Amino acid sequence: MSKRNWAILVAVVLVATFGWLLYGGLNKNVVFFLTPKELLAKGADGYDVPVRLGGMVVPGTVQWDEKTLHLQFKVTDDSGTVLVHETGAPPQMFQPGMGVVVEGKFGRDNVFQATNLMVKHSNEYHPPKPGEKPEEMYKTLIKGSTP
Amino acid sequence: MTGMFAHDALLVSLFAVLFGAVIGTLGIRGHRQDWVQLAFGSVYANFVLVTIATLAMIYALVTHDYSVSYVAQVGSNETPLFYTVISLWGALEGSILFWAWVLGAYSTAVIWINRKRAGNLVPWAAVTLLVVALFFAILLVWPANPFHSVFPVPSDGPGPNPLLQNHILMAVHPPLLYLGYVGMSVPFAFAAGAMFSGEVASDDWIRISRTWTMIAWGFLSAAIIAGMWWSYEVLGWGGYWAWDPVENASFLPWLTATAYLHSVMVQERRGMLKLWNLNLMVGTFVLTILGTFLTRSGILSSVHAFTTGTIGYYFLTFIGIVLVWALAMVGGVSDKLKTRGHLESVTSRETVFLFNNLFLTAFMFTVLVGTLFPLVAEALRGVKVTVGQPFFDKMTLPLISALIFLVGVGPALPWGSASRDVLKRKLLPPIAGAVVMGAIGLAVGARNPYAVLIFAFVGYSAFANLREYWIGMKARHAAHGENWGLALTRLVGGNRRRYGGYVAHLGVLLVALGIAASQSFRREREATLEPGQSITVSGHTARLKEVWGRQEPQRAVIGATMEVVENGKVVATADPRMNFYPTQSAPVPTPQVISSISGDLYFNLMAFDQNGSHATVKLIVQPLVPWIWFGGGVVVLGAIIGVFPKRKRRTVPATARQPVPAVPLPLPTTGGGEA
Numbered sequence: 001m002s003k004r005n006w007a008i009l010v011a012v013v014l015v016a017t018f019g020w021l022l023y024g025g026l027n028k029n030v031v032f033f034l035t036p037k038e039l040l041a042k043g044a045d046g047y048d049v050p051v052r053l054g055g056m057v058v059p060g061t062v063q064w065d066e067k068t069l070h071l072q073f074k075v076t077d078d079s080g081t082v083l084v085h086e087t088g089a090p091p092q093m094f095q096p097g098m099g100v101v102v103e104g105k106f107g108r109d110n111v112f113q114a115t116n117l118m119v120k121h122s123n124e125y126h127p128p129k130p131g132e133k134p135e136e137m138y139k140t141l142i143k144g145s146t147p
Numbered sequence: 148m149t150g151m152f153a154h155d156a157l158l159v160s161l162f163a164v165l166f167g168a169v170i171g172t173l174g175i176r177g178h179r180q181d182w183v184q185l186a187f188g189s190v191y192a193n194f195v196l197v198t199i200a201t202l203a204m205i206y207a208l209v210t211h212d213y214s215v216s217y218v219a220q221v222g223s224n225e226t227p228l229f230y231t232v233i234s235l236w237g238a239l240e241g242s243i244l245f246w247a248w249v250l251g252a253y254s255t256a257v258i259w260i261n262r263k264r265a266g267n268l269v270p271w272a273a274v275t276l277l278v279v280a281l282f283f284a285i286l287l288v289w290p291a292n293p294f295h296s297v298f299p300v301p302s303d304g305p306g307p308n309p310l311l312q313n314h315i316l317m318a319v320h321p322p323l324l325y326l327g328y329v330g331m332s333v334p335f336a337f338a339a340g341a342m343f344s345g346e347v348a349s350d351d352w353i354r355i356s357r358t359w360t361m362i363a364w365g366f367l368s369a370a371i372i373a374g375m376w377w378s379y380e381v382l383g384w385g386g387y388w389a390w391d392p393v394e395n396a397s398f399l400p401w402l403t404a405t406a407y408l409h410s411v412m413v414q415e416r417r418g419m420l421k422l423w424n425l426n427l428m429v430g431t432f433v434l435t436i437l438g439t440f441l442t443r444s445g446i447l448s449s450v451h452a453f454t455t456g457t458i459g460y461y462f463l464t465f466i467g468i469v470l471v472w473a474l475a476m477v478g479g480v481s482d483k484l485k486t487r488g489h490l491e492s493v494t495s496r497e498t499v500f501l502f503n504n505l506f507l508t509a510f511m512f513t514v515l516v517g518t519l520f521p522l523v524a525e526a527l528r529g530v531k532v533t534v535g536q537p538f539f540d541k542m543t544l545p546l547i548s549a550l551i552f553l554v555g556v557g558p559a560l561p562w563g564s565a566s567r568d569v570l571k572r573k574l575l576p577p578i579a580g581a582v583v584m585g586a587i588g589l590a591v592g593a594r595n596p597y598a599v600l601i602f603a604f605v606g607y608s609a610f611a612n613l614r615e616y617w618i619g620m621k622a623r624h625a626a627h628g629e630n631w632g633l634a635l636t637r638l639v640g641g642n643r644r645r646y647g648g649y650v651a652h653l654g655v656l657l658v659a660l661g662i663a664a665s666q667s668f669r670r671e672r673e674a675t676l677e678p679g680q681s682i683t684v685s686g687h688t689a690r691l692k693e694v695w696g697r698q699e700p701q702r703a704v705i706g707a708t709m710e711v712v713e714n715g716k717v718v719a720t721a722d723p724r725m726n727f728y729p730t731q732s733a734p735v736p737t738p739q740v741i742s743s744i745s746g747d748l749y750f751n752l753m754a755f756d757q758n759g760s761h762a763t764v765k766l767i768v769q770p771l772v773p774w775i776w777f778g779g780g781v782v783v784l785g786a787i788i789g790v791f792p793k794r795k796r797r798t799v800p801a802t803a804r805q806p807v808p809a810v811p812l813p814l815p816t817t818g819g820g821e822a
Contacts, residue, residue: 018509022516022542029538030520033531052533066675066754066761088673089753089763119733138705138727140757141696 031103036080039106047108052101053082059096064089075100075112082106086114094119150215153203154294160196161284163189168277175270175343183270190258190273193280194251201248204241204293205232213304216295217241223306223730225701230312236321237307239443239458240293245322246439247283249329254280257333257359268352272333272340279332282465290458306701309728309735316377323370324397328435330363331400334407335432338425342476347425348483350414356428357411358790364404365786371397372658372779383736383751385671385767387775388662390539395518396438399511403431406507408648409500409557416562417497418487422477423504425484429473434511436466446522492564499557506546506553513542544597548604551659554652555608558615573611580610591668598667605656605663612649612656619646644789651785657778664771665746671767673753677760681712685768687748688712692720694759703727705734707752707762711741723752723764746770 033052040046055075061083062073071086073096084102094100104114167189174182207215208231211222221234221241236242254276261269287293311317334356341347341356374397375387388394407427413420440446444459490497517534524532559573584606588599616638623634639646670685681690692708706724710717721739728735738751749767756762 014505018512022513025538025542026516026520026534029535029541030524030532031535033533050535066763069673069675069763089675089765135703135727137757138696138703138725138755141694141705141755141759142698142703 033101035077036075036082037077038080039082039112040080046106048105050103050105052103053084053106053112053114054099054101055082057094057096057098057100062090062094062096071117075102082112083110084112084114086117088117090117148214149203149207149212150294150296153200153207154288154292156196156200156203157284157287157292157294160193160200161281161288163192163196164277164280164284167193168274168281171270171274171277175267175274183273186270186273186277187258187262189277190251190254190280193277193284194248194255197244197248197251200287200294201235201244204244205235208232208234211304213302214297214300215293216297217293219297219301219304221307222304223701224303226306226312227701229318230307233318233321234307234312236325237311237317240287240291242321242325242443243283243286243291244293246325246329247280247287249322249325250276250280250283250332253329253333253359254336257336257355261355266346267344268337268340268346268355270340271343272336274343275336275339276332279336282461286458286461290461305730306728309702309726309731310381312701313726313735313737314377314381316373316380320370320373320377323366323373327363327365327367327370328397328400328438330359330366331404331431331435333359333363334428338428339473339476342425342480345483347421347480348485350418350421353411353414353424357408360404360407360411360428360431361786361790364401364408365783365790367397367401367404368786369779369783371401372776372782376776379772380738380740383738385669385738385749385751385765385769387772390514390517390534390536392518393442395514396441399438399514399518400431400434402507402511402514403427403434406504406511407431410504413497413500416488418485419489419497420504421484421486422481425477425480429469429477433466433469433473434515436462436469440466441518494560494565494570496557496560496562499553499560503550503553503557506550510543510546510550513546514539517542547659548597548600551601551604551608551656554655555604555611558649558652559611577607577610577614580606580608582606584609588663588667593663593667595667598663601659601663605660609653609656612652615649616646639788643791647785647787647789647791649785650788651782654778654781654783654785657781658775659778661771661774661778665769665775669767669769671765673763673765675754675761675763682764682766684766687766687768689721689748689750689764689766690717691762691764694755694762696759701728704737705752705755707750707755707764709739709750709764709766711748719748721748721750723750725752725755742773744773747772 031050031052033054034042034046036053036055039051039053053075055077058074058076058081062071064071069087069089071088071090072084074081074083076082084104086102086104098119101118102112102114103116103118104112106112167186170182170189171186173179174184174186204215204217206212207218208222209228211218211224213219213222217238217240221238222231226234234241236245254273258269258273258276261272306312337352337356337359338347341352346352371394374394378389378394379385379387404427407424410420410424410427414424440459440462444462446459490501492498517538520534521532524530555577556574559577561569565573581603585599585603588602593599593602616635619638620631620634623629623638624631627634627637629637668685672682672684674680674682676682676691678691678693681688683689689709689711692710694705694707696703696705698704704724704726706722709721709723711719711721719741721741723739724737725734726737736751738749740750741748747767747769749769751765751767752762753765754763
């Protein structure tokens with residue numbers, strides 16, 4: 001084989017190996033974004049794989065223990081509901097009925113162990129809607145103390 | 148009033164660049180020098196017109212002229228003046244306007260500096276820059292017009308996105324990024340000019356393109372570091388890089404530009420890789436436009452994505468045109484590119500550059516695939532996926548480690564061929580640096596193999612690069628009897644590009660060390676505290692003093708004062724906060740960082756009680772984070788040293804100056820072409 005053909009062969013082998021590595025890496029590390037319904041529909045395939053779960057927080061299901069920082073709530077998309085456990089403080093504006101995305105794994109005990117919780121808000125930041133009163137949360141502090 | 152006037156200026160600029168591109172092309176084809184001069188004039192006129200529009204926008208912002216749509220969108224009476232001015236780039240339309248202005252400034256500078264150069268290279272480059280400017284003028288006149296008139300005129304506006312008015316770095320990161328991104332248009336234009344004019348066969352034109360690549364690369368490096376810093380200081384998660392698509396968008400052209408800055412030396416020295424370098428320049432430019440498309444079209448949700456609209460289609464069309472055209476051009480000229488030299492030996496600097504380019508390109512493709520895969524998956528299969536950090540970590544860490552090692556090997560090896568003796572003399576001593584740094588890494592508790600490897604390679608390469616300085620200084624000291632300080636300045640002055648490059652290497656190594664250490668030894672804890680209670684992470688103790696609140700004109704601020712306690716004494720305090728903006732339903736976290744040379748204490752207020760009786764605070768301890776920012780500064784310093792025009796020669800250095808390849812200069816070039 002000529003020098004040029006050797007070079008082409010080497011290049012092809014390199015590119016093929018690299019592509020194969022990329023493909024394998026992607027297959028193993030893609031995280032699906034699912035709704036509770038889609039997650040539950042997966043059955044046993046849905047357990048113990050990293051997932052992003054998106055839905056609404058069910059009103060009345062939020063429990064937070066300030067001391068242990070244990071947070072739990074249910075997420076729904078109206079046709080399926082999943083119980084979520086997380087350790088950490090809920091975001092300050094964490095309210096029942098709002099959209100959330102939680103990252104984590106769905107365990108065989110049917111509890112979703114979240115490692116990360118994101119409040120879903122559109123990028124077009126919007127003024128508080130009627131009923132949302134952020135100032136309720138802090139106005140006592142403004143009056144009460146000085147920096 | 149201001150709005151209509153400014154929009155007229157943009158409309159005129161559109162016609163100016165269109166006219167310039169056409170008359171320039173006709174002038175070159177018909178050998179009409181006066182027409183070419185008109186094209187140059189269009190470049191300058193466009194800059195003046197866009198400057199007028201930009202100043203009009205700043206004026207409208209500062210005077211709260213809500214009849215201008217962009218001001219009505221991002222302005223508010225309560226926003227401080229500083230953030231009012233910089234909200235110029237705080238949303239889509241303004242950022243496109245600023246982009247067009249930066250492009251105008253670059254074009255004017257590079258065309259003015261090189262206007263007297265003979266041949267058709269500069270005219271064709273001007274035409275190319277005018278075509279790029281035409282694209283942005285079209286955006287500004289139609290889909291991204293910031294000067295729509297609003298009626299009835301509102302009396303107040305919502306103010307800028309709170310995330311974007313929460314930190315001073317907002318004034319730094321975006322302009323740097325534009326200077327980096329837009330700057331890549333210049334080498335692209337000269338590559339296009341070289342292909343059109345046929346000068347691509349000679350190597351002289353790359354003297355212009357490589358200097359401007361280095362300028363843009365320096366800005367882009369600074370912008371990426373500033374973006375990391377902003378994310379770290381503002382977003383409250385205590386990290387600086389998450390392989391987020393918008394971060395990747397800024398990183399992709401950096402990788403190809405870095406590859407180019409190295410491989411262009413192989414072209415200068417050995418006359419090889421000409422075709423490859425053209426591809427790198429075109430690729431870098433396409434990646435900057437792709438990055439703008441990703442971040443500006445609203446296709447990805449992030450703080451950078453402002454609105455969805457039709458603007459994405461404009462970008463896709465432009466990318467398509469550039470890609471098809473560039474591939475056709477590069478394919479057309481490929482047979483003109485005669486390779487002068489050949490690879491003499493595997494043990495040479497050019498081999499190291501080949502590997503450097505191979506790894507950087509593989510790096511770029513890895514990041515590109517990981518970034519685009521979710522878009523492709525959603526478009527083709529209708530599934531929503533994200534490509535997580537594990538993919539990027541697993542795929543890029545081997546490449547990063549190898550590249551850090553090459554940073555040490557490259558400067559140590561000579562061009563051409565190295566004998567066994569030279570190899571031993573050059574490559575063995577730096578192993579001492581590797582052993583020391585690897586041992587330090589292990590001693591402080593690094594167990595991840597990549598972390599230890601990166602520590603060791605940083606040691607190796609730092610040793611090797613510093614040694615090059617030492618060898619050069621010692622030679623000057625011996626030959627000229629110069630004192631060490633003078634020897635250093637003369638050494639660097641004699642070959643700024645080379646020694647600036649080594650400085651940039653040291654900066655990259657500092658950044659790598661900071662990242663490796665902070666990722667390996669990050670410890671964090673979150674706790675609910677009452678005043679007087681404390682939290683301890685990695686031996687650092689902080690006590691909650693009080694929870695407080697205050698009203699500011701544009702926002703309400705809630706803070707938790709934390710005291711860092713050592714041996715019973717308060718040594719520092721931090722006030723992590725939450726800022727409540729009236730326009731936003733969720734508060735903006737405002738973490739506070741206490742930095743020292745050994746690392747950061749990062750405080751974030753997670754939750755608080757309405758009565759101030761307790762607060763939940765997160766404390767993250769991360770070593771060596773400030774080294775990342777400092778290292779970024781060193782990288783930029785390296786770029787500045789490399790770009791700075793050559794000083795008038797006073798002495799002829801005996802050993803420091805490497806022979807410059809004897810390329811016949813067709814005509815005297817002016818300053819811009821020198822590096």
